[in-house]
Amino acid sequence: MEQVVIIFLCLAILLYFLLGGADFGAGIIELFTSEKNRSKTRNTMYHAIGPVWEANHMWLIIAIVILFVGFPLIYTTMSVHLHIPLAIMLIGIIARGTAFVFRHYDAVKDNMQGIYNQVFVYSSFITPLFLGIIAGSVLSGQIDLNANNFADAYIFSWLNWFSISVGLFTTALCGFLAAIYLIGECKTVEDKKRFIKKAEYMNIAAVVFGAMVFFSAAMENVPLMNWVIYNKVGLTAVSLASLSLVLLWYLLLKGKTKILRLLAGFQVTMILVAISYAHFPNFIRLKGGEVISLYTTIGPDKTIQSLGWALVLGSLLILPFLGYLFYKFQQKEE
Amino acid sequence: MDDFLAARSQMALSLGFHIIYACIGMVMPFFMAVSHYKWLKTNNEVYKHITKAWSKGVAIFFATGAVSGTMLSFELGLLWPKFMEHAGPIFGMPFSLEGTAFFIEAIALGFFLYGWEKLNKWFHWFTGVVVGVSGLASGILVVAANAWMNSPAGFEYVNGQYTNIDPIKAMFNDAWFTQALHMCLAAFTATGFAVAGVHALMILKKQHTDFHYKSFKIAAAFATVAALLQPISGDISAKDVAQRQPAKLAAMEALYKTEKPAPLLIGGIVDEKNKTVSKAIEIPGALSFLAHGDFKAEVKGLDQIPEDEHPPVAITHYAFQIMVGLGTIMMVISVTYIIVLWRRKTVLNSKWLLKLFVFAIPLGYIALEAGWTVTEVGRQPWIINGIMRTKDAVTPMPGIAWSFYLFSAIYFSLSLIVIFLLYRQIKMVPVLYQSSNTDSWNK
Ligand code: HDD
Ligand code: HEM
Ligand code: HEM
Numbered sequence: 001m002e003q004v005v006i007i008f009l010c011l012a013i014l015l016y017f018l019l020g021g022a023d024f025g026a027g028i029i030e031l032f033t034s035e036k037n038r039s040k041t042r043n044t045m046y047h048a049i050g051p052v053w054e055a056n057h058m059w060l061i062i063a064i065v066i067l068f069v070g071f072p073l074i075y076t077t078m079s080v081h082l083h084i085p086l087a088i089m090l091i092g093i094i095a096r097g098t099a100f101v102f103r104h105y106d107a108v109k110d111n112m113q114g115i116y117n118q119v120f121v122y123s124s125f126i127t128p129l130f131l132g133i134i135a136g137s138v139l140s141g142q143i144d145l146n147a148n149n150f151a152d153a154y155i156f157s158w159l160n161w162f163s164i165s166v167g168l169f170t171t172a173l174c175g176f177l178a179a180i181y182l183i184g185e186c187k188t189v190e191d192k193k194r195f196i197k198k199a200e201y202m203n204i205a206a207v208v209f210g211a212m213v214f215f216s217a218a219m220e221n222v223p224l225m226n227w228v229i230y231n232k233v234g235l236t237a238v239s240l241a242s243l244s245l246v247l248l249w250y251l252l253l254k255g256k257t258k259i260l261r262l263l264a265g266f267q268v269t270m271i272l273v274a275i276s277y278a279h280f281p282n283f284i285r286l287k288g289g290e291v292i293s294l295y296t297t298i299g300p301d302k303t304i305q306s307l308g309w310a311l312v313l314g315s316l317l318i319l320p321f322l323g324y325l326f327y328k329f330q331q332k333e334e
Numbered sequence: 335m336d337d338f339l340a341a342r343s344q345m346a347l348s349l350g351f352h353i354i355y356a357c358i359g360m361v362m363p364f365f366m367a368v369s370h371y372k373w374l375k376t377n378n379e380v381y382k383h384i385t386k387a388w389s390k391g392v393a394i395f396f397a398t399g400a401v402s403g404t405m406l407s408f409e410l411g412l413l414w415p416k417f418m419e420h421a422g423p424i425f426g427m428p429f430s431l432e433g434t435a436f437f438i439e440a441i442a443l444g445f446f447l448y449g450w451e452k453l454n455k456w457f458h459w460f461t462g463v464v465v466g467v468s469g470l471a472s473g474i475l476v477v478a479a480n481a482w483m484n485s486p487a488g489f490e491y492v493n494g495q496y497t498n499i500d501p502i503k504a505m506f507n508d509a510w511f512t513q514a515l516h517m518c519l520a521a522f523t524a525t526g527f528a529v530a531g532v533h534a535l536m537i538l539k540k541q542h543t544d545f546h547y548k549s550f551k552i553a554a555a556f557a558t559v560a561a562l563l564q565p566i567s568g569d570i571s572a573k574d575v576a577q578r579q580p581a582k583l584a585a586m587e588a589l590y591k592t593e594k595p596a597p598l599l600i601g602g603i604v605d606e607k608n609k610t611v612s613k614a615i616e617i618p619g620a621l622s623f624l625a626h627g628d629f630k631a632e633v634k635g636l637d638q639i640p641e642d643e644h645p646p647v648a649i650t651h652y653a654f655q656i657m658v659g660l661g662t663i664m665m666v667i668s669v670t671y672i673i674v675l676w677r678r679k680t681v682l683n684s685k686w687l688l689k690l691f692v693f694a695i696p697l698g699y700i701a702l703e704a705g706w707t708v709t710e711v712g713r714q715p716w717i718i719n720g721i722m723r724t725k726d727a728v729t730p731m732p733g734i735a736w737s738f739y740l741f742s743a744i745y746f747s748l749s750l751i752v753i754f755l756l757y758r759q760i761k762m763v764p765v766l767y768q769s770s771n772t773d774s775w776n777k
Contacts, residue, residue, distance in 0.1 A: 054396075054397075054400060054440035054441075054443060054444060055437065055440045055441050055444055057400070057404070057440075058433070058436060058437045058440050060404065061403075061404060061407055061433055061436060062433050062437070064407050064408065065407065065426070065429050065430050065432075065433045066430070068407075068410070068411060068418055068422040068426060068429070069422055069423060069426030069427075069429060069430055070423070070426075072418060072419045072420070072422035072423055073419060075411050075418060075419075075422065076411055076415035076416075076418055076419045078411070079408070079411030079412050079415050079418070079729070080411075080415050080729055080730060080731060083412055083729065083731050086408055086412060087412065087737060087740075090404070090405050090408055090409075091740075091744065093401055093404055093405070094401040094402070094404075094405060094744060094748070097397050097400060097401040097404075098397055098398055098401055098748060098751075100397070101393055101394060101396075101397035101398075102394065102397075102751065102755060104393075105390050105393050105394050105755065105759075106755055106758060107390070107755075107758045107759045107761070107762040108758050108761075108762065150732060150733075153731075154731055299422070299423035299426075299499075300423055300499040302499055302500050302501060302502075303423040303424070303426065303427075303499055303501050306427055306430075306501045306502060307426065307427075307430050307501075310427070310430040310431050310433075310434065311430065313434075314430075314431070314433065314434030314437070317434060317438060318434060318437045318438060318441070321438065321441050321442075322437075322441050325441050325444050325445060328445070328449075328452060328453070329444075329448065329452075
């Protein structure tokens with residue numbers, strides 16, 4: 001059952017990154033869309049994510065529940081030492097979710113819309129930024145359990161170049177995912193062109209921030225190179241990610257939009273595999289070289305058994321229903 | 335404000351906020367399912383309009399409920415890491431099942447809100463029912479987790495170690511059933527009265543009476559049944575508390591001295607320093623009866639409990655009085671409603687009764703918050719009853735007060751916006767549902 005629980009944890013994180021990420025990305029794209037095209041972008045986006053956004057964000061809840069039930073020490077270490085970025089991310093989640101729904105369900109469409117839009121786009125940017133910062137901090141080796149002052153314990157645990165680079169990289173990836181996703185939802189050629197442009201920008205941003213991640217890793221002694229270059233699986237994954245990127249642009253220029261999503265998803269999956277495989281099952285790297293591993297902190301046997309069963313049975317109920325939801329709302333309304 | 339107090343206040347604030355939206359999310363789908371069903375059966379457009387109007391309100395509440403719930407699942411760790419470190423694996427079972435329930439709820443909601451033209455009409459109706467059932471299931475599960483904090487089970491606690499953990503036993507602890515039952519009824523009472531009251535107000539304003547009267551009847555039916563059952567379930571809860579948490583019961587009743595038989599105090603002013611209650615109405619023997627089903631039984635007072643394990647008496651006592659008082663009022667309104675309905679077949683010309691419902695709009699929610707205050711404050715100083723103290727569970731991070739101010743501001747503004755949006759929804763009813771052609775307003 002241990003394996004089952006860990007697989008579900010990885011799956012929940014991955015799916016949150018892909019589906020929730022595309023969802024955040026849609027807001028980021030809106031942020032970087034010129035005023036005159038915004039309402040069009042908004043409509044395309046609304047049709048694409050309206051029915052599924054709640055479900056997309058459930059993956060985060062699933063991941064958190066698995067963590068606190070199955071791996072309590074990981075959950076509490078993050079909660080204590082990454083309190084501040086977690087709180088900021090939560091504010092982002094609250095602001096974004098409510099603004100998204102409010103702007104659609106406000107019975108009177110007046111200048112309140114402007115406020116909802118502002119809140120929505122900025123929180124769409126802040127939230128993945130801090131999610132990325134949190135993910136980066138977990139790997140950064142800056143979490144110091146023995147710190148004896150506030151700044152070391154609660155600030156520098158996440159405020160460092162590596163974490164911030166990972167945050168920016170994450171944000172760019174979300175934007176990229178969303179642009180690719182939205183290309184497939186467009187009804188006119190002109191719209192399609194706009195999203196292809198966006199995808200290009202986001203791709204450039206991702207490459208720049210990706211480089212930044214490597215630089216800051218070298219600066220702050222995160223053995224990123226060891227994970228992605230000197231590790232067979234890591235290297236393979238990175239190569240596949242790069243290859244799929246090339247393929248993706250080739251297909252895009254050819255005008256084949258259907259499989260783009262799969263490729264983009266595959267690419268992001270490979271990136272996640274690359275950075276996590278080499279140090280699996282270590283989950284948190286602490287200052288001083290110690291690590292918190294999934295296996296050493298795993299909860300008691302009976303708990304893992306029942307958690308595993310709950311996840312398996314739950315997914316038997318959820319997945320067909322979820323698949324049908326995506327299927328039903330994918331069908332183009334011609 | 336010290337950090338411990340700030341953490342407690344932030345937790346209470348977040349839960350107090352979430353619970354309102356959660357209850358609406360649990361109950362409104364059932365109201366919608368009824369009117370939706372009536373529409374499918376009778377083809378009366380008004381029922382379709384009601385369903386749609388409600389579903390827009392629900393979407394707003396749902397989003398707020400979902401984000402505040404997400405907040406909570408992090409907050410347990412942000413504020414109470416020591417608690418979660420030990421409790422997570424023990425009381426986590428309901429949370430992991432709840433994850434499934436939430437998920438199904440979110441999916442079904444997607445179908446329901448966006449499926450008006452896309453789905454087979456009965457499948458569409460069914461997705462609405464699924465939203466309600468899974469919402470109710472999540473409510474029950476999370477309350478089972480809370481019940482575990484009141485009545486820890488499913489582990490052994492030896493020398494500060496938690497061993498022999500059995501999450502299934504922990505979930506089915508002694509308190510889960512009574513608490514979950516009482517909670518579900520409370521959700522129906524509170525939401526039912528609030529919704530019925532709002533529609534009663536619109537009837538009194540003579541706006542769109544047919545629409546509002548049909549809505550009123552659906553909500554009032556649920557509200558009255560729940561309000562009649564509530565005191566019965568409350569009595570079961572009280573007997574339960576008397577068994578498992580005598581300190582909480584004593585605080586609820588401000589019973590400083592063990593008495594046999596013990597009187598029931600109604601109202602009164604608690605003086606925590608001198609451990610006395612003044613100006614209360616005493617009903618001899620009634621507390622013995624409530625707690626143990628016997629007018630002569632002994633009821634443990636706070637004098638039998640070590641001083642450092644006393645919960646705050648005044649808050650618990652007042653909150654309990656408020657809950658029971660409001661519960662009684664709502665029960666009386668329900669009885670009156672049933673009598674009037676039975677005699678006259680309609681309440682449309684009983685203005686006073688409609689006014690009574692308007693008056694009752696906030697009562698259920700006040701009772702709900704008061705009830706939780708009883709449960710949570712009455713459990714103090716324990717976070718896990720008898721095992722772990724709340725102050726030992728709090729996060730080591732200083733400066734929680736700032737976080738509390740910040741989140742208070744956020745929740746406060748969100749509440750204002752939600753009220754504002756709801757006001758606009760209701761104001762727009764005559765415009766949007768005037769003609770039979772509402773399809774321009776489908777999205
Ligand atoms: C609409 C709301 C509402 C109403 C009218 C009532 N209650 Fe209640 N009560 C709740 C809403 C609530 C609650 C918020 O849902 C609580 C908190 C935890 C729980 O399980 O239910 C609660 C808890 C609660 C407890 C503590 C349970 C525990 O700690 O485990 C007792 C003893 C009662 N109630 C008793 C009553 C009685 C005798 C009522 C008579 C009218 C009553 N309640 C009406
Ligand atoms: C939804 C309605 C609820 C409300 C309004 C509520 C209210 C409160 C209040 C007033 C406190 C502060 C008590 C004090 O410190 O004096 C508190 C604390 C707490 N509650 Fe609740 N509660 C609710 C439900 C729950 C549930 C369902 C859980 C867990 C599953 C929970 C877990 C906690 C925890 C962990 C604390 C902090 C520790 C403590 O004070 O014991 N609460 N809540
Ligand atoms: C008595 C207390 C509680 C009740 C009755 C309750 C019930 C519910 C219900 C019915 C929903 C779904 C409806 C909606 O989204 O509006 C919901 C949402 C949620 N609740 Fe609570 N809850 C309580 C306390 C808690 C606590 C203590 C936590 C976390 C530890 C929590 C976490 C969540 C989460 C994560 C969601 C969002 C799910 C979604 O996206 O649909 N809730 N709650």
